[in-house]
Each structure stands twice: as C-alpha cells, then as structure tokens.
Amino acid sequence: MNFIKRAGLYCFRQRFKTLILFLVLTIISTFILTGIAIRDASVGATADVQTAIGGKLLLELDTEGHMSSGQNSWGTVQSYNGDLITNEIVDAISKVDGVVDYNSEDKASFYGAAIDFKYLPASFNLSYTSYGEASSYTATLSSEKCTEFQNGKYQLVSGRHMTPKDKNVVLISKELADYNNLSVGDKINMYCMDSDSKVKFEIVGIYDGTEGTSGNALTVDEIPANCGYVDYAMMFETFGKDYLNGYQQLTIYVEDPVSIQNVYDKVKALPELKGKTLKLSIDTDDYDVVATPLDSLQSLVNTLIIIISFVSTAILTLLLTIWIRGRKKEIGILLSTGKSKRNIIAQFFTETVMVAMVAFASSALLGKLIAGKASDFLLSRVTSGTANLNIQISAGYLLPVYMIGIVLIAVSVAVASWTVIRLKPRDILSKMS
Numbered sequence: 001m002n003f004i005k006r007a008g009l010y011c012f013r014q015r016f017k018t019l020i021l022f023l024v025l026t027i028i029s030t031f032i033l034t035g036i037a038i039r040d041a042s043v044g045a046t047a048d049v050q051t052a053i054g055g056k057l058l059l060e061l062d063t064e065g066h067m068s069s070g071q072n073s074w075g076t077v078q079s080y081n082g083d084l085i086t087n088e089i090v091d092a093i094s095k096v097d098g099v100v101d102y103n104s105e106d107k108a109s110f111y112g113a114a115i116d117f118k119y120l121p122a123s124f125n126l127s128y129t130s131y132g133e134a135s136s137y138t139a140t141l142s143s144e145k146c147t148e149f150q151n152g153k154y155q156l157v158s159g160r161h162m163t164p165k166d167k168n169v170v171l172i173s174k175e176l177a178d179y180n181n182l183s184v185g186d187k188i189n190m191y192c193m194d195s196d197s198k199v200k201f202e203i204v205g206i207y208d209g210t211e212g213t214s215g216n217a218l219t220v221d222e223i224p225a226n227c228g229y230v231d232y233a234m235m236f237e238t239f240g241k242d243y244l245n246g247y248q249q250l251t252i253y254v255e256d257p258v259s260i261q262n263v264y265d266k267v268k269a270l271p272e273l274k275g276k277t278l279k280l281s282i283d284t285d286d287y288d289v290v291a292t293p294l295d296s297l298q299s300l301v302n303t304l305i306i307i308i309s310f311v312s313t314a315i316l317t318l319l320l321t322i323w324i325r326g327r328k329k330e331i332g333i334l335l336s337t338g339k340s341k342r343n344i345i346a347q348f349f350t351e352t353v354m355v356a357m358v359a360f361a362s363s364a365l366l367g368k369l370i371a372g373k374a375s376d377f378l379l380s381r382v383t384s385g386t387a388n389l390n391i392q393i394s395a396g397y398l399l400p401v402y403m404i405g406i407v408l409i410a411v412s413v414a415v416a417s418w419t420v421i422r423l424k425p426r427d428i429l430s431k432m433s
Contacts, residue, residue, distance in 0.1 A: 003343050007350035017323060018355055024319065025352075025359035025405070026366065028312040033367040033401045035305040042297045055257030056283040057264055059085055059093070059250040066277050082277030084246025092272040093252055098263035101253040103145035108136040110230050111221070112190030115198065117180040119220040126219060131191045133219060135226040143171050143205065143229045145251065159184035159205035167233035170201040174208040175225035182206075195238050201230065251283075313408050316352075320416035324348065349413045356409060360401050367397075 011018045066082035085104070094102060113131040126133045140146050144161035148154040162169050170188070177183065186203050210225040217223045232247070254263045260282055267273070268280055324331075334344050 003347035004350055007347045007354060010347075010351055011354055021319070021352065021355045022359050024316065025356045026362050028308070028316070028408070029356075029360045029363035029401050029405055030366045030370065031308045031312075032305060032404055033363050033397055034370060035301050035308065036397055036400055037367065039298055039301040039305070042301065055254040055260035055263075057252040057254060057260070057267060058281050058283045059089075059252060059267075060279055060281070061085075061248055062277045062279040084248065085250050085278065086246050089270075089272045089276075089278075090247070090250060092270050093250070093267055096263060096266045096270070098254055098256070098259060098266070099252055100255045101142070101145065102250055103140065103142045103253075104232070104247040104250050105138055105140040105146050106248060107138045108221075109139040110137040110192065110235060111135065111194060112137060112192055112199065112230075115189040115191055117176075117182065117188050119226045120175065120179055120214065120223050122217045122220045122223060124218050129191055129193050133221075134191075134193060135221040135223075135228075137170070137228050137230045139232050139235045140229050141232055141247075145253070146229065148209070149207075154207045154209035156205055156207050159203070161205055162229065162231055164232075166204065166231045167237075168199065168201055169204045169231050169234075171205040171207060171229040172203060173210045173225040173228065174206050175210050176228070177203070177206045179225075192238060197238060199234060199238055201234075309404065309408060313411055316408060316412040317415045320348070320352070320412055324416050345413065345417050348417055349410060352409045352413060353406065356402075356405055360398060360405055363401065364398060 061080060061082060061084070063080055063082070066080060067078050068081045090102060093099060111134040113129045113134040115131050119133070119135055122133075128134075138146065140162065141164040142161065143149065144156075149156070149161075156171075157174055159171075162171060172182070182188065182203060184203055184206060187200055188203065189198055189200050191198050214223040214225060220226045252263075252267065254260045264280065264282055273280070331344060335341070
C-alpha cells in the first residue's frame with residue numbers, strides 16, 4: 001500500500017483529528033490570505049494616489065543677495081532686483097516630459113472696490129475710495145490648482161475654473177453672488193486704487209465654502225466671502241511695468257512623484273533658467289500625507305504575515321508532534337515491514353496537505369468576511385482615517401496562500417517527525433512495551 005492511500009485512509013478513520021487540523025489550517029490560511037489582500041490593496045491605493053495627487057516642483061525667486069533698499073513716502077523699503085518667472089520660462093517648463101500642469105497664485109495681490117455691486121458689510125465702513133472699501137483677490141493662472149480648491153476648502157458650484165488663457169475674469173463666492181443676485185456670465189466693475197483705474201470682469205465661476213467664516217470682521221477684506229480670484233493677464237495689463245510682468249512663484253505638477261527627481265533634473269537644465277536668480281525645489285508634501293501612511297501599512301502587514309507564518313508553524317508543529325508521538329506503534333510496524341523513513345514522512349505530509357487543500361479553499365470565503373473589518377482596524381491605527389482600501393479577494397490569491405501553506409506544512413511535518421523517526425524500529429517497539 002503506497003503512502004498516499006495510507007494517508008487517505010488515516011484521515012478518514014481519524015475524523016476528529018482531521019476536523020481539528022482542518023480548523024487550525026483554515027484559521028492560519030485566512031490570516032495569511034487577509035494579510036496578502038490588504039497589502040496588495042494598499043499597493044494599489046498608493047498607485048492611485050501617485051496618479052491622483054502626483055508630485056510638485058516649486059520655482060521661486062532667489063531673494064538671497066538680490067534685495068536692494070530704497071526710499072519712498074513711507075520710509076525705507078526693500079525691493080527684489082533679480083529675475084522673475086516669465087511666460088517664456090513657463091512655456092519651456094510646460095513642454096518638459098513628465099510635467100502635466102502648472103500654476104501660480106499671488107494672494108491679496110489685487111484690491112478692488114465694488115462699483116456696481118456691494119460687498120458683505122463689516123464692522124467698520126472704511127470708505128477710502130470714492131466707491132467705498134476694497135476687498136482683496138488672489139491672482140492666479142489656474143484657479144482649480146489654488147490651495148483652497150486643492151485641499152477641498154472651496155468647491156466650484158457653478159460655471160468653470162479660470163485658465164491661463166483667460167483675461168478679465170473673476171471667481172466669486174456663492175455668498176457674494178447671492179447677496180448681489182449675480183450669476184455666471186454677469187459683468188461687474190471694480191475700482192483699483194493702486195492703478196487708479198476701473199476694471200471690468202466677467203464672472204466665470206462661483207464657489208462655496210466661505211459660509212460661516214466671516215466672524216467679527218472689522219474690514220470687508222477680512223470676510224472670506226468678499227474675496228475671490230482674478231487672472232494674471234488682467235494684472236499685467238492693469239499695472240504694466242509696476243507689476244514687473246512676471247510671476248514670483250510657479251508650482252509645477254508632475255504626473256508621477258516616483259520620477260520627480262528625473263523631471264527636476266530636466267527642468268533644472270533648461271536654457272531658459274541658466275543664470276537666472278531663481279531656485280527650484282521638490283515638494284511632495286501632499287503626496288507624502290497620504291502615501292506615507294500607506295507605505296507604513298504595507299510594512300506593518302508584511303511584518304504581520306511573517307509573524308503569522310512563524311506562529312502558525314510553531315502551533316502546527318506542536319500539534320503534529322503530539323499526534324505523531326502517539327503513532328509510535330504505527331511507525332514501528334511500518335519500519336519493520338520495510339517502509340522507509342522518507343516514505344513515512346511523505347505519508348504524514350500528504351495527510352496534512354489533503355486537509356490543507358480543503359482548508360485553504362474555505363479560507364477564501366472566510367477571508368471575504370473579515371478582510372474589510374481587518375483593513376479598517378489597521379487603517380485606523382496607521383493612517384488615522386486618511387485613506388480607504390478596496391479589498392478584493394479572488395481565486396488568484398489562493399496560489400500564494402497554497403505556496404506559503406505547503407512550505408509551513410513541510411517544515412512542521414519535518415520537525416514533528418524527527419523526534420520519532422530518528423529512532424530505530426527496535427527502540428520504538430521497546431518503548432511501546
């Protein structure tokens with residue numbers, strides 16, 4: 001009788017032991033399967049984050065050693081005497097392989113007094129222009145890429161975002177629009193005291209997110225709802241040489257943060273930047289906020305899989321050792337009839353693998369039930385709720401489970417068998433008597 005047939009008969013006769021072994025192997029394989037599924041889901045989530053967030057480069061003015069002092073009616077002032085980020089530089093950067101977008105935003109760079117509409121009132125009415133008090137606006141190339149929209153503080157509810165091709169357009173808050181019965185497509189006029197000129201704007205977008213943030217504002221520009229976004233083209237035309245016709249900073253968006261160093265090197269080597277008093281740096285803060293916890297989760301799960309494997313091997317080895325020691329008579333008879341030790345160990349291994357085949361398949365059903373809860377628990381400990389995982393357990397996950405499981409079984413059977421198999425048949429039979 002070969003060892004495979006003996007293994008099948010033993011499993012059939014020893015139903016209680018077989019059931020216990022089935023339950024142990026099912027629990028072990030479920031933990032391993034769940035760990036692999038969570039690890040793969042976190043890898044997929046990291047890849048999604050890379051695509052969704054990307055990386056950023058920051059091009060700024062290098063003010064060190066390029067500032068000069070001057071006098072005006074207010075006293076001594078410091079002014080920058082280096083290079084600005086020109087449209088020529090922006091065009092060159094936009095053509096670099098790996099660059100997917102760019103933006104520049106200059107907060108509170110434009111102050112406009114309302115000519116044919118009204119700002120939400122503040123505690124003080126400072127009418128320092130003939131049209132009343134002015135509120136501040138952020139000049140930008142792409143409003144969608146501005147900080148408040150990127151972090152979700154503001155959301156566009158009507159119209160569209162402004163683009164680098166826009167001129168004399170404005171984005172205003174829903175509060176201000178409702179206060180003045182304004183809508184997308186309407187024209188509004190503002191007076192700019194800095195340039196002593198009137199500017200006509202077209203409302204291209206309306207956003208919310210300013211509600212309940214006014215507090216006890218003293219001036220109208222302290223009320224977020226009174227502030228908005230204007231285009232750079234208007235700024236250059238309105239202020240002319242006084243605005244220096246250039247950008248003070250440029251955020252460059254890279255598709256894949258993993259290759260951001262390569263894109264950095266390409267931008268750094270552009271002829272348009274040679275000899276310019278500008279500095280380029282890598283900014284991956286937004287990506288790191290989400291990706292770092294996911295990387296930590298992957299490391300944690302990998303560690304847990306290793307720990308589970310070692311603990312499982314120890315438990316399985318202990319269980320098999322107890323059972324194999326109770327089979328001394330059977331082992332002695334098999335050795336006496338000419339069966340090799342290798343043949344007997346192969347029988348023990350086959351017995352365990354037969355049960356494991358069913359147990360590992362059953363773990364796929366159990367894994368689907370606990371994987372989601374297990375991932376939520378680990379995420380709450382590692383990512384503080386900043387990410388979500390899409391756990392999918394399919395038949396493809398059973399292959400690594402079977403491979404890991406068979407290795408664990410082989411080690412456990414070898415260790416458990418050694419204490420008895422190393423004895424000679426006569427020694428075994430004498431111990432029995």
